[in-house]
Amino acid sequence: MEELEGELRIWLNDALPAWQAQWGADQETWDAKCDWQRRMADGRWAIASWPVEFGGRGLGTLEVLAIEDVVASYGAPQIPGMIGLKNVAPTLMKFGNEEQRKHVARIGNTDEVWCQGFSEPGAGSDLASLRTRAVIDGDEFVINGQKVWTSNGMHASHMQLLARTDADAPKHKGISAIIVPMDTPGVEVRPIKQINGGAEFAEVFFTDARVPLANLIGPLHDGWGVTMTTLGHERAGVAVFAGRLEARIRSLIEEVSKSDHAVSPVVADELVEHYVESRVLGSMGRAMLAKIAEGGTPGSEQSVIKMVWSELSQRVDTTIMELAGVAGVTGDDNDAKLGYLSARSATIAAGTSDIVKNIIGDRVLGLPRE
Amino acid sequence: MKTSTTTAAERSEFRSSVRDFLSSASPETRVREVIAGGTGLDEAAWKGLSADLGITGLLIPEEFGGQGMGMAEMVVALEEAARALAVVPLLSSGVLAPLAIQLAGDAQANATYLPGLADGSSIMTLAGIDGGGVTTQARDENGWSLYGTKTAVLNAQIASQILVTATTPTGTGLFVVDAKGLGVVITPQDALDLTRPTALVTLEGAPAVRIGGEYSEAFGTLVSLGRIATSAELLGMSEKLMEVAVDYAKTRVQFGKPIGAFQAIKHRCSEMFAHVESMRAAVETAALVDPSDTVALHEQALVVKAYCSRFAPWIAEATIQVHGGIGFTWEHCAHLYLRRVKTDEVLFGNALVCRDELQQLLGLTA
CATH class of the missing domain: 2.40.110.10 (Butyryl-CoA Dehydrogenase, subunit A, domain 2)
Known part of the structure; x- marks a missing residue:
């Protein structure tokens, strides 16, 4: 592990300044970020988890998390095609045919940017109730319906779509996973403006959009199985979130304690409450990583960590907004303002806290379903 | 005292043996019998834990008749004894007394007192x-x-x-x-x-x-270890209370369904679970800190006690709430736990005391 991190640091010491020199003031642009991903993929860092036959390093969860930690510590930009790298590519490697697997390399170098067409206006937490339909007509699927909260939708060249192909089957059994090029006639993308002013998500409308039957990933009507297998890849990431939140609160306290203003005991206690919870959350994260390192499979820990992380990180941004006082509402402290607004999504994205509590109740504690 | 001499698997086996013993030696009926007797000691359970299972000797070196282990092993016993509400002086005579004596670094005192504490023949x-x-x-x-x-x-x-x-x-x-x-x-x-x-x-x-x-420095270390020990008790009781609440939520039917199907109850139970898991991670982390690293021990002990003292009482109160009227009766076990939880909460400082110390430690207040 140390050897790997050393190699990465040597690589970053060259690659990051080179990228910064090339993009200068434009580092925040989409093209700049894609360029960074290309460099990270060329160095086989962005694709470290991929098997060697797909150009990766075939590394396990812990090594990949260590790589991400080092990269983040250098202040490197976010990888823009994360969904493609982490979710779509592993799905194609596992379920795709030879033709479909050709997408994998292009996902790595950002020739293709992928999104996932999962959530719908009527299917959020209850994803399996999705209603977008793909009807077989000759050698094509004809797609009608609407997707929402599609990350990267505005930038995507391709979508991994979940659509209902058998309306009469039980809800989990009649869904298929289909590749949809975003320039297909009948596909319309509109950005969703968020409460923090950003637009990381899109709505995607399908009106008689036609794609070849050959675009089916895995078995017909088994899109649920195809998709859920690879969603699991991402789950260990919550342990890293836990550690990062712990570090964030530590540095927030350091910053507050060093400021010239005296800290009131009330404020101090709020910060210390967060500190205590973050230290405990950090312990949970480390215990989960240790379990993975010993070859175990995390179970309920990930739901608990997700729930605690999302609620605590949201409270921290609320505290920062409180600390800003009037500057938070005038916009003089823009970071506090945007941080506060952005944090509303912490308890919504990737499963609302309310749903996570249902999942823990139903699946872990075995409580009767509603 | 050592940091840890056992693996997680060995500790898990140890837990099973303590739980097996206590489930037959100290069921709730027995606990109530001993309480009614007024002696404050379940002699049979104490003999089993000390002379037979050797738990009173866990923190005592082998040369004085103990097992030469550390807090990582002792927290398991503390969790289990508290879970069973065993009427035994484990915290005082099995943990605080041997630690207090050893921290004084007095060879003669070690030789005089530790053997009796190790086999449970003397209670301090x-x-x-x-x-x-x-x-x-x-x-x-x-x-x-x-x-x-x-x-x-x-x-x-x-x-x-x-x-x-x-x-x-x-x-x-x-x-x-x-x-x-x-x-x-x-x-x-x-x-x-x-x-x-x-x-x-x-x-x-x-x-x-x-x-x-x-002894002032040694007392600081003793307080830290006391915080970890009482946190372990709080964890053991919290886990049991959560199980009691969840079992009741599965079987108690109102409005035609088990009350655990209602989200108000289900979410309360899920939050209990999250706190129990958090407490477990915190206790295990604190119990594995090398006690000679007093700075790390002090901080980790404050964190674990601040957390457990805040949420274990919440779990005990929530258990009563989930049970409704039955939870307010003397016959139900919930109040026996609530009483012990509230006591462990204040021993070596409640959440407010610990957070106050953390404020100073983190440089937020002078």
């Missing part, structure tokens, strides 16, 4: 909290004599000797007095916790033997 307790605003003083009057009062002394009525912290002319010292000796008055208190009686101990010139030298 720690009087560390001054009562009535009087600071307990030690005076050198041809041998040490102690003056003052100590409160919330656990299991004082069944102890043969009491370890007392007292102010000396030059600092702080650890002393031992004979519980039945001259100048020692033990007044039982009407304690909240029915499973672990406490007493007010008044010292009126009680002749005492000093153990070791200046």
